[in-house]
Amino acid sequence: MLDQIRMAKAYWSITRSKNKLGLYGYLMKYIKIGNTLLEKQGLTLSYIPVARKLRAMRQSKEESLNALKKQSAFLNQLAAKTVPKPLHCIPLQRTTDYFLQDHGSKEVLNKDKLEDPSLYHYSIVSGKLATSVVVNSTVLLHAKEPEIETCFSYSHRQTACCSNGDVVPCQPNPTPTPRGSVPVMMRKLVSSLMEEVGGHLRFSDVPLVLFGLFICSALLQRLTNKGPMIWPVIGIVPSLFFHINHMYDWITEALIECGGTFRFRGVWMSGTFGIVTVDPSNIEYMLKTRFKNFPKGKSYRERFSDLLGDGIFNADYELWKEQRRAATSEMHSSRFVEYSFQTMQELVHKKLLKLIDKHVKWKESVDLQDVLLRFTFDNICTAAFGVDPGCLALELPHVPFAKAFEEATEFTSFRFIVPPYVWKPMKFFGVGIEKRLKKAVQIVHKFAEKTVIDRRIESNKLGSLNHRYDLLSRLIEEEEDPDEQRKKNRFSNKFLKDFCISFILAGRDTSSVALAWFFWLIHEHPQVENRILSEINEIIGHRKSNKEPVLDDVVFTIDELKKMVYLQAALSESLRLYPSVPVDFKEAQEDDVFPDGTVVAKGARIFYSIFSMARVEAIWGNDCKEFKPERWIKDGQFVSENQFKYLVFNGGPRLCVGKKFAYMQMKMVAASILLRYSVKIVEGQTVVPKVTTTLYMKNGLLVTFMPR
Numbered sequence: 239m240l241d242q243i244r245m246a247k248a249y250w251s252i253t254r255s256k257n258k259l260g261l262y263g264y265l266m267k268y269i270k271i272g273n274t275l276l277e278k279q280g281l282t283l284s285y286i287p288v289a290r291k292l293r294a295m296r297q298s299k300e301e302s303l304n305a306l307k308k309q310s311a312f313l314n315q316l317a318a319k320t321v322p323k324p325l326h327c328i329p330l331q332r333t334t335d336y337f338l339q340d341h342g343s344k345e346v347l348n349k350d351k352l353e354d355p356s357l358y359h360y361s362i363v364s365g366k367l368a369t370s371v372v373v374n375s376t377v378l379l380h381a382k383e384p385e386i387e388t389c390f391s392y393s394h395r396q397t398a399c400c401s402n403g404d405v406v407p408c409q410p411n412p413t414p415t416p417r418g419s420v421p422v423m424m425r426k427l428v429s430s431l432m433e434e435v436g437g438h439l440r441f442s443d444v445p446l447v448l449f450g451l452f453i454c455s456a457l458l459q460r461l462t463n464k465g466p467m468i469w470p471v472i473g474i475v476p477s478l479f480f481h482i483n484h485m486y487d488w489i490t491e492a493l494i495e496c497g498g499t500f501r502f503r504g505v506w507m508s509g510t511f512g513i514v515t516v517d518p519s520n521i522e523y524m525l526k527t528r529f530k531n532f533p534k535g536k537s538y539r540e541r542f543s544d545l546l547g548d549g550i551f552n553a554d555y556e557l558w559k560e561q562r563r564a565a566t567s568e569m570h571s572s573r574f575v576e577y578s579f580q581t582m583q584e585l586v587h588k589k590l591l592k593l594i595d596k597h598v599k600w601k602e603s604v605d606l607q608d609v610l611l612r613f614t615f616d617n618i619c620t621a622a623f624g625v626d627p628g629c630l631a632l633e634l635p636h637v638p639f640a641k642a643f644e645e646a647t648e649f650t651s652f653r654f655i656v657p658p659y660v661w662k663p664m665k666f667f668g669v670g671i672e673k674r675l676k677k678a679v680q681i682v683h684k685f686a687e688k689t690v691i692d693r694r695i696e697s698n699k700l701g702s703l704n705h706r707y708d709l710l711s712r713l714i715e716e717e718e719d720p721d722e723q724r725k726k727n728r729f730s731n732k733f734l735k736d737f738c739i740s741f742i743l744a745g746r747d748t749s750s751v752a753l754a755w756f757f758w759l760i761h762e763h764p765q766v767e768n769r770i771l772s773e774i775n776e777i778i779g780h781r782k783s784n785k786e787p788v789l790d791d792v793v794f795t796i797d798e799l800k801k802m803v804y805l806q807a808a809l810s811e812s813l814r815l816y817p818s819v820p821v822d823f824k825e826a827q828e829d830d831v832f833p834d835g836t837v838v839a840k841g842a843r844i845f846y847s848i849f850s851m852a853r854v855e856a857i858w859g860n861d862c863k864e865f866k867p868e869r870w871i872k873d874g875q876f877v878s879e880n881q882f883k884y885l886v887f888n889g890g891p892r893l894c895v896g897k898k899f900a901y902m903q904m905k906m907v908a909a910s911i912l913l914r915y916s917v918k919i920v921e922g923q924t925v926v927p928k929v930t931t932t933l934y935m936k937n938g939l940l941v942t943f944m945p946r
């Protein structure tokens with residue numbers, strides 16, 4: 239009602255001014271009625287308090303505005319004094335100049351002419367200031383010769399500051415030029431720009447400008463790219479460095495956030511750039527469909543060439559093909575399987591179990607990872623060379639060949655961390671890690687060369703190596719094979735040496751670290767350990783013997799190991815969560831496009847994180863992070879997974895040659911130990927992965943053994 243009467247009063251005053259007397263009288267009448275009604279309700283329509291209130295509000299706003307103005311002036315001056323001058327914005331520079339040069343108190347020349355309309359006045363609108371200025375020199379010039387039009391080039395610096403309304407004189411342009419000549423104007427413009435930049439930039443400013451560019455480019459990258467931060471010049475390195483202690487988890491999170499694939503770049507001029515992916519279809523495309531376009535590549539090869547030469551692990555195309563054929567045909571032969579099984583059995587019963595017994599007797603804890611590494615090293619050397627280096631002897635000796643092999647692989651990993659322009663000069667001058675690598679490689683090669691030569695001598699002396707079943711002997715024997723096709727293979731000593739070293743590298747630590755993670759996981763999941771034990775006991779129970787089996791006598795056969803379905807599932811599950819090769823990569827030879835649409839440039843390195851794949855729900859389901867051997871069993875049978883989903887043994891033509899060997903070895907060790915001992919993890923240790931090419935436990939795994 240109040241509002242309506244106010245509105246009627248507003249119209250009433252309008253009608254009166256417009257002389258609409260009819261409407262004026264009509265509104266007057268209703269306003270009176272309205273006022274009477276309001277009075278009856280005890281209300282009055284008075285503007286006085288409202289006006290008073292509004293006035294008070296305006297006053298308080300004005301006061302706060304003044305306070306803000308003062309504050310802003312103070313902050314401007316403060317900024318002018320504290321922020322380095324090259325970083326000032328234009329208004330700030332002008333304000334600073336204005337106060338520093340005390341323009342406020344200076345007398346302006348020809349002040350009267352500034353407002354003389356008969357003169358030509360140039361209004362300069364600077365992009366930032368947006369103020370117009372009457373140029374003093376122009377005023378002077380035109381005052382004398384008003385018929386000449388002049389064109390001045392102005393830079394921001396020359397533009398006068400008029401922030402307080404005063405006119406400040408600019409420096410006159412010494413050479414006025416006729417207007418209309420575009421090239422001349424352009425030249426002027428460019429030179430003024432150069433002058434502008436030059437005027438602002440001093441040599442001491444260069445680091446600041448570079449810093450500014452660095453920040454801008456970093457921001458641009460953050461806004462336009464998905465995935466981890468890629469810094470200008472230093473690429474992904476700071477991000478890796480920052481997350482070094484939880485590298486695998488960090489990569490996993492980044493991959494999940496990006497939907498499975500992101501790009502990266504290494505240090506400037508290192509030539510390192512590429513893609514990280516966990517998308518099984520991208521990986522299948524790379525490892526199988528376009529196998530030829532994604533070899534291990536030059537960068538892998540040059541880093542490993544000192545240690546591995548042309549060995550299978552470091553070779554591509556034809557060089558690789560020949561070794562692959564030789565390795566597959568020998569390793570899948572029943573002769574090799576029987577031989578390797580027998581050596582495994584002997585190593586477990588004559589050395590591994592004896593060593594554990596010793597620690598039980600002495601009630602000592604032991605680093606299980608170290609024991610297993612020694613076991614697999616002796617095992618793979620016996621399988622490849624027919625030589626047992628003896629690392630697993632009771633006193634856990636220091637074996638120079640084993641030590642050198644370990645160092646050679648560790649120091650080679652260094653070449654994957656630093657750019658080539660760091661490790662190559664180090665290699666050339668023989669300094670630092672490169673010096674140590676050279677020494678370690680020499681020891682490894684000397685041992686391998688001697689073994690090859692000794693075996694050749696033995697072969698020549700005895701006329702055949704039929705009594706030996708190791709890979710080296712089998713390859714030498716192949717030369718004497720009655721099959722003409724195979725006989726053609728005359729392998730050089732270098733070929734044999736490189737082949738065996740690669741083979742040792744491939745089979746050395748992979749199964750031992752897998753076993754260490756397995757023992758840790760089953761300690762954390764006792765129900766899994768119990769199921770494994772009941773499976774083993776059930777299998778032993780089926781032995782055709784009337785006598786109760788004596789624990790010490792139980793030596794598993796190949797068939798018995800094959801029947802251990804649940805153990806195989808537990809090992810596969812443990813490898814899924816802790817794959818011995820956590821991350822692998824290939825190098826694109828030509829431009830390509832992945833099935834998910836990611837464009838791959840020639841020379842890009844494609845990393846696939848096997849560790850991360852296990853933790854992606856889209857690949858393994860909601861329970862992907864759980865240790866669940868049951869996921870591998872269907873209707874009591876072990877069910878294999880798609881190679882490109884379960885990449886633990888790689889996929890496609892380069893699938894691990896030693897997969898069967900590895901399962902046999904792991905099952906033999908796990909079943910033999912678990913049947914006899916309960917493995918207790920020593921409390922208080924931190925079990926975390928080490929960031930290297932193999933997923934070692936960073937601090938080893940301290941355990942004690944309790945006889946069952």
Ligand code: HEM
Nearest residue numbers: 744745748749752818819886887888892894895896899900
């Ligand atoms: C748990 C145990 C093992 C795992 C997880 C494993 C995993 C792998 C992986 C991921 C590769 C691919 C490497 C690459 O090309 O980038 C590979 C290749 C290879 N593995 Fe295994 N491996 C294991 C045990 C063994 C054993 C015991 C041997 C030997 C007896 C062996 C021999 C090889 C060889 C010769 C290759 C090279 C194949 C080729 O390039 O064509 N592996 N292995």
